[in-house]
Each structure stands twice: as C-alpha cells, then as structure tokens.
Amino acid sequence: MAPPRHRRPGFSRRAQYSLFVTYVLAIAGAVVAGVLLLISIADPKGFAVLRAGAAEVTAPIANGFHAVRRSITDMGENMSAYLDAASQNADLKRQVAANRTKLIQADALRVENRELKMLLNLEQEAGDQVVALGNLVSSTASSSRRIAILSAGSSDGVAPGYPVRAARGLIGRVIETSPNTAKVLLLSDAENVIPVIRVPDGLPALASGLGDGTIMVRPVDLGVNNFKRGQVMTTSGSGGLYPPNIPFAIIVRKTSDGALARPIASAASSEHVIVLKPYQQVAKKVLDEALEALPKSEADE
Amino acid sequence: MNQLLATGRKLLGPSREYESRINREQSPARMLLVPISSVIAGSMATSTLPLVAGTPLLPPFGLLILLAWRLMRPGMWPAWIGLPLGLFDDLYNGQPFGSSAFIWSLCIIAVELVDLRGVWRDHMRDWLIAAALIMLALLAGLGISALAQPAPEVSIIVPQIVVSILFYPLAVRLCARLDGWRLAT
Numbered sequence: 009m010a011p012p013r014h015r016r017p018g019f020s021r022r023a024q025y026s027l028f029v030t031y032v033l034a035i036a037g038a039v040v041a042g043v044l045l046l047i048s049i050a051d052p053k054g055f056a057v058l059r060a061g062a063a064e065v066t067a068p069i070a071n072g073f074h075a076v077r078r079s080i081t082d083m084g085e086n087m088s089a090y091l092d093a094a095s096q097n098a099d100l101k102r103q104v105a106a107n108r109t110k111l112i113q114a115d116a117l118r119v120e121n122r123e124l125k126m127l128l129n130l131e132q133e134a135g136d137q138v139v140a141l142g143n144l145v146s147s148t149a150s151s152s153r154r155i156a157i158l159s160a161g162s163s164d165g166v167a168p169g170y171p172v173r174a175a176r177g178l179i180g181r182v183i184e185t186s187p188n189t190a191k192v193l194l195l196s197d198a199e200n201v202i203p204v205i206r207v208p209d210g211l212p213a214l215a216s217g218l219g220d221g222t223i224m225v226r227p228v229d230l231g232v233n234n235f236k237r238g239q240v241m242t243t244s245g246s247g248g249l250y251p252p253n254i255p256f257a258i259i260v261r262k263t264s265d266g267a268l269a270r271p272i273a274s275a276a277s278s279e280h281v282i283v284l285k286p287y288q289q290v291a292k293k294v295l296d297e298a299l300e301a302l303p304k305s306e307a308d309e
Numbered sequence: 310m311n312q313l314l315a316t317g318r319k320l321l322g323p324s325r326e327y328e329s330r331i332n333r334e335q336s337p338a339r340m341l342l343v344p345i346s347s348v349i350a351g352s353m354a355t356s357t358l359p360l361v362a363g364t365p366l367l368p369p370f371g372l373l374i375l376l377a378w379r380l381m382r383p384g385m386w387p388a389w390i391g392l393p394l395g396l397f398d399d400l401y402n403g404q405p406f407g408s409s410a411f412i413w414s415l416c417i418i419a420v421e422l423v424d425l426r427g428v429w430r431d432h433m434r435d436w437l438i439a440a441a442l443i444m445l446a447l448l449a450g451l452g453i454s455a456l457a458q459p460a461p462e463v464s465i466i467v468p469q470i471v472v473s474i475l476f477y478p479l480a481v482r483l484c485a486r487l488d489g490w491r492l493a494t
Binding site for chain 2: 030031033034035036037038040041042043044045046047048049052054055058059061062063065066069070146147148149150151152153155157191198199216217218219220221
C-alpha cells in the first residue's frame, strides 16, 4: 500500500486548517479521557449509573446464550470424566466409605446442635437471609478485573455489598446494581479479600484473588504454614460481610508464605446463584434475640 | 440533511480514484455507520458472550476492529474518533471509566505519528504496528486498573496478548468484507 496522501489535502487553506483542527481535537480528546480516568479512579462509583444502563442492554442477549454456555461447559466436563473414569471410580468408592462414617457423626452432631439451640431459645431461620435467585450471565472477559453479570438486580432487592453463593460454595459479592442486573466481584479478583478458616482445625487465614481463577490463601498467624493439598477452606464470618461456613476453596499447592487455592464453586459452571444478606445484619439479629431471651437483670449489665 | 450526507461522503467515502463513475451511489447511511457500528459491536461482544471467564482471555475485539479500520483506510476517520468509541467501550469493559477512551485516543494518535513516516506498508507491517499497539494497550489497561485497586501480576495477561495479536488478521478480514459491502453500489 502506498503511503496515505491525506496529510496534505491540497492548496486549500480551509482544508488544511480543518485537518489541523482534527489533530488538535484528538489530543484534547486524550486529555479529556485522562481527566475522566482520574475522576473515576478517585471515585469508582461515579459512573456506575452509565454502566448499569449498558449492562441492562446486553444482559438479555447473554441470557439467551445461557443454554449454549451450559452445554459447552458440560462437554468439557463429560470428556474429562470419560477419560479418567476407572481411577475416578476407585477414588469415589474410597470416598463413599470414608463419608459414611462422617455422615453418621454429622447426624449425631446435628441432633446435639438442635438441642443446644433449643436450650438457648435460638431458632435459625435460613429462609430470610436469601434476597434473590439469579443466573450469572456473562463476565468482563477481556479485562483484568474479574466481574460477572448477574441476572437479578435492585428490583429484586439486591444491593451493593451483598454476598453471592452457589449451591457448592461462595461466588463473590455484589458491587454495582441496576434494576435488572448486578455486577458481582468474583473471588478470583485481586480486590476481593475474604477472611477464611481451614475446616478441620479452624486455622484463620486471609484469601485474596490472583486474577487468573486461583486464590492466594495466607495464614493470619505468621510462621504457621502447614497447608496441604486437598484441604478445604470455608468463610469464617469475621468482618461481618460473608456468612460463616460457606465452602470457599480447596488448597492446590503450598507456597512460601501460604497456599494456592481453587474456588470450590466455579463461576463458569454454576447455573443458579443465591444473593444473601450481609452477615452482620443476621448476626445482629441473633445477638438481639439472645439478649431478649436472657433474664432481664443479666441483659442490663 | 443533504449537506450533511455530502460532507459525510467526502469524509468517509472512497477516494476519487475508486469513486463510482456510473450513475449510482452508495447508500450514505451504510457508508457512514458500518465502520462505527462494527467497533461498537466488538466492544459489546466481550461482555455479551455467554462466558464467565476465570482469567482475562478474550481479545479486546473493539480495539482490534478499530485498529483494523484505521490501518486499512487511513483518513477515513478524523483523528479524534478514539474518544467517542473508547467512551462507549468503557461502558462494557469493567475497567475504570475513561481507560479505553484514553488508551484508544493514544493508539489513534500513535498511528497518525507512524503515518508521518511515509513508507510503503503491507499487511505484515500493519500487523506489526497493530501488535505493538495491542500489547501496549493491554499492559496500560492492567496498569490503570492497578492504580484504582489491587491488580494481578503482569504474567496473567500474557496469553491474552498473544491471542489478541493472533486475532488481528481475522479482524482485518472482517473489516475488508464489511468495507466491500459498505462501498458497493
């Protein structure tokens, strides 16, 4: 291709000036965009309304593709399941045997737990923590942020800060809402820091995303790093945002100052997700009820 | 209205040697809107595709199509086109608002500067220019989101950079097809 000739539009002064003006405008445009960028870094919520409107436009389309995504995800899982069927079978048999004893222990614990709660006069209503049900319809796949778009919004009662979970485990939390969609900050985003505990012994740790689908888990007590592959982390409930005991991640590999983990509930394969109320409200309610249940003289102190 | 369309044709139409000499003219709306709507569709595609990605993997389709049009048809768009199209992309990309507008404006200005060196260019050289700009744009995007909040390591966008560079010829093919349809009489 020959070099473009548009640079000298001819001898007309008017044409030359108008070309010059487009260059001035281009540089001014870059400056304006830079200022917008600074404003949005200083105040990330400032442009939320614009984006929410934009998400409303694409969400129905992405919703329509939902079935396609399911079948593509299933295809990969089915193929890999077929390939290691024999070893998986042996593994599963071993797990069933181990789980049977644990199940019996858990039943015993549940009975004991119920009796203890009756003793304390605490009734746990799980139903009223659930705000809305929805699907994750799409995500910002070309950005370094890990944000998914949920098909339920502020008209369903979803508000920023609400935790989101799937049947298998925690997904993330809501950061922006519009009437029919909400943006969910996934666990693997670098901004999402979550207090967790290791399941058998309750070792406290902090988890933060690495942006590539994995999570870095760092123990709170420095010097104690006895993570092992396959250990399970759950949310601890401290911080008051995420409810405790939601399955969170499985340790994949030990690192020098913690461990690398993979979320239990994959955002890509979770069909339905639940939006919960922030734990603090629930915790406060439980505390108030407990105070009411106590005899008057003790509650006053 | 006719005045506006005539100006649009002068700006975005085929240059004189490719102009139709028989008594038929292109549909002005198609001629003006096809390139712009293709970039807009590219911007929306990344957040419409039914994919909840665990890593940044999809190429920034909007930027690829913008660069393809700009390198294929120099002078078709005024130099400030990066601002409005970038602002639209910002609605969908999940980065801090204004980051695409900023990066795309700088990309277009960079191509203008490259055009100052009036050497002959072919597809491979265009690809080289686009590859450099795509790489810088993705790195700048990561840097900008690192200013606003904790960001992941640079290494996680390396696969995305490679995929995006390999997608560029496909974007050029697409734009060439659209260009033929746009200018057909």
